[in-house]
Amino acid sequence: MTEAGGGRVRRAAETCRELARGVLAEHAAEVDTDARFPKEALRALRGHGLLAAVAPAERGGLGADVPALAGMAADLARGCGATAMVWAMHQVQLACLLVCDAGPELREAVSRIVRDQLLVASATSEAGVGGSLRTSVCAVERDGSPGAAGGEGFHGGAGGEGFRDVAGGGGVQGEAGGGGVRGAADAVAGRGCRLDKSATTVSYGVEADALLVSARRGPGSPPGDQVAVLLDTARTRLEPLGGWNPLGMRGTCSPALRIRAEFEDWRILPLPFGDLADRVMTPLSHVLWSAVWHGLAAEAADRAARYARKRASGQAGQAPSGHLAEMRWRLTAMEAQLAGAAEEAQAVLSGAARPTVAFALRINSLKLAVSELAVDVALAALRVCGMAGYSEDGPYSVARLVRDLLSAPLMIGNERLVAVGSRLALMARDR
Amino acid sequence: MERRVRLLLAGRSVLPGVIESADAGADLWELGMESLAMVGVMVAVEDEFGVEFPDELLTRETFRSLAAITDAVLSLTAREGRS
Structure with a gap:
């Protein structure tokens, strides 16, 4: 961290302490009682650029390192635990995106998240995996290659790159109708991909602007061969599968959600999950x-x-x-x-x-x-x-x-x- | 050496039905190896080749493929031969 960067992070840490004593503490009891999203606190954090804390300065963030982020999380928690947890989880998702945003479309999407201080949630839990982060039931499916036939293609090659070719082919077949509107390049990249996940706990998923979702690479992939997919919640169907009335951390709003989306191939992060x-x-x-x-x-x-x-x-x-x-x-x-x-x-x-x-x-x-x-x-x-x-x-x-x-x-x-x-x-x- | 590694993993039922014919460079994680299988692979390789993996080699990268495991064993036997 540069000296200027260090000063910026120190000021941000001070802002966290002020907000914790102010807007966070002010709404904490109501957020807790009503089990509602801490929207006032998140608005304030966004207003101070604190949603982009983990992003490097050259990408428009604060460039806070992990010890600094930990200090900020602890300070925020003193005002409102749920707000601090939402902020902390968002930093984790953003950090995941920032280490592997290769490719122009993905990079632009991540830059927009940083620039516009968009809120990112994660959906890594799933019904039927016994709480294991490292296995998924749901799989990324491709248009034109549903079921096992599409899945087999993913293991044809030696490495992980082969699936991109499958996706390109699938996109052309599956998106023929829409392709003319978006032009040839879009049609090849295609929306082309789908997933349908029943997640057991998705913190602030309904309130978030984007979701990072784990899934098997394809229908034929073993449970441990997972990818992470960046979904735009505005283009995702989110269906709560139950209520939200827990003992604590009530403002995190973490019900079970069914997540259904169609998305472009570039939204699959290049690094294996x-x-x-x-x-x-x-x-x-x-x-x-x-x-x-x-x-x-x-x-x-x-x-x-x-x-x-x-x-x-x-x-x-x-x-x-x-x-x-x-x-x-x-x-x-x-x-x-x-x-x-x-x-x-x-x-x-x-x-x-x-x-x-x-x-x-x-x-x-x-x-x-x-x-x-x-x-x-x-x-x-x-x-x-x-x-x-x-x-x-x-x-x-x-x-x-x-x-x-x-x-x-x-x-x-x-x-x-x-x-x-x-x-x-x-x-x-x-x- | 790579053949020995392959036979060893096949004998220990690591990815049965897959490991026998997997390309040397094929990603074993993608083929279904799970994090917790790493301990079995590590112990089997250490026993077979009389080496000990130092902590810096105990990563997903080291166990990513038959070729990567073979490279690690070669570097360890070379290191231990020198010492």
Whole structure:
């Protein structure tokens, strides 16, 4: 980061703190009560250019590195956990797009997302895969080559490039009617591709401008051969498959959605989804989610300390609750682990380091540790504050913070991550 | 060497029915290898060739194709031969 860039990022971090105390905190209770999208907060973040935080300056973004993004996520969480989580998830999707926006159309689409501060959601969950990010049931289908016949073509060649030829051919056949309107070049590239996905949880999918969707490369592809597709929500049919009335993180608006779209071949990201997940999506999401949980836990601890301080001033000589010290050591452990992982994730994201097994294991460990520790801190704060903390209202309420944090062990279930981590630990050479 | 790697993976039932005829450069991830199969491949290769993968080689790239695995084994045997 250049010196000018560093100044810009520092100012952005200060803006995050101001917005957290201002517009985020102001609407947090209503967003939570009504389980509605935090539109005022997102408007403010957009107004300050903060939706493009992860994009490099030369692409029109802030150029914030992973440690800076983590700091911003934690600061935003102090005002509204749901807003911070939406912002964090959006940064992850944008980072995924920025590492592999090869090709003129895709690059222009990503530039527009940065320039217009469009909101990007992801649909990587799916019914029938048991919560596994790395397998998909739904597949990209091509016009003119439906079903298995189209799928077989994807494995004809040695590499991943072969499918583009299949797409070109399919587009010509399938889009013959529309081709005349858009011209020959468009007809060859074609809308040509389709997908139909039943995703179990899509955070702010309905509110987003674009969606990053994982799917099998083709109908004949094995479950693990996935691609990521950038969809324009205005041209996508989104059908909620259920309601949204959860315990916490209610403003993220994350119902199950059926996603149906027709799209052009260039909207398939050139990097295989597995590589994108290893290098960008998993490390950055675990770091930024952890930062949000850390911010929520730190806010709960601060409220508990203020409450205990007020009580202590009225009862001189009485020892303060041991939970105050417990919260501090848990927070300190979280901060150290988060800082280390953020630096490492930055090195991998920038290409300076490789996403090795040991790295994946440390990122996995970060999510496991922070999601558990943050809940412990919030529950300790609740015990310190007593009824004042249990209340949904008042300066010592930690009720929403506790409810928001109880989502942490479930966002990619910790049982699944423990199983994955144990397999990784069999391979890892370094700690 | 590549033949040995191929026979080894076939013997360990990695991508059965596919690995036997896959091109040396074919992307094993696209052919259906899953992340968690990497541990089996790693252990089998280490046992067979008497090498140990250092952390910097434990990536998806190293296990992407028969050719990539073979290259990794060759570089490791060369490295261990020198030391």
